[in-house]
Amino acid sequence: MRETTAEITALQELLDAAYGRSTEHLRSIVTGERHLTAEELTQVLTGMCTLNLATVTAKGEPRISAVDGHFLHGRWVFTTADAAAKARHLRKRPAASVSYVDGERIGVFSHGQVEFLTAEHEDFDEIEQHLVAHYGSSPTTWADGIVYCRLQPHWMVGYAFDKSKL
DSSP states (O other): OOOOHHHHHHHHHHHHHHHHHSOHHHHHHSOGGGBOOHHHHHHHOOSOEEEEEEEEOTTSOEEEEEEEEEEETTEEEEEEETTSHHHHHHHHOOEEEEEEEETTTEEEEEEEEEEEEOTTSTTHHHHHHHHHHHHSSOGGGTSTTEEEEEEEEEEEEEEESOGGGO
16 A cells, blocks of 8 residues: 555545446445445555556547556556557547456446656656566566556546455
């Protein structure tokens, strides 16, 4: 868990606002006892989580792919090749949705804007250190043109079927 108290507070405010704006249908599934708090999310979303990333083509057609996601400071971080279709989509249309689902155990659903992080970004070094510690090497060594992305969420809901099994 790398989140500060302020980041956990901000994440909880985001989760509460998103849940409050959610449909009655979603709230009938993600009931109070199944609704994950910011603190619970930061404790369960450790290591690499395979994310489903949804982007949109120039024709407005949805595309989904998988990326290695890391939940750092209350936001999803992932890398991909700059030549990948998802990177092209996100450069032109940065709105994206991501989901992480681990069977019936947990589901986290997020919508937001993706930002591309360069080596000059103030958060890049910490993200790079986290990824190297996890993978044993920098993603930049895996192929030419690897880009670092982070979803700035404006909506997020976390769900656990049975919190006692987290």
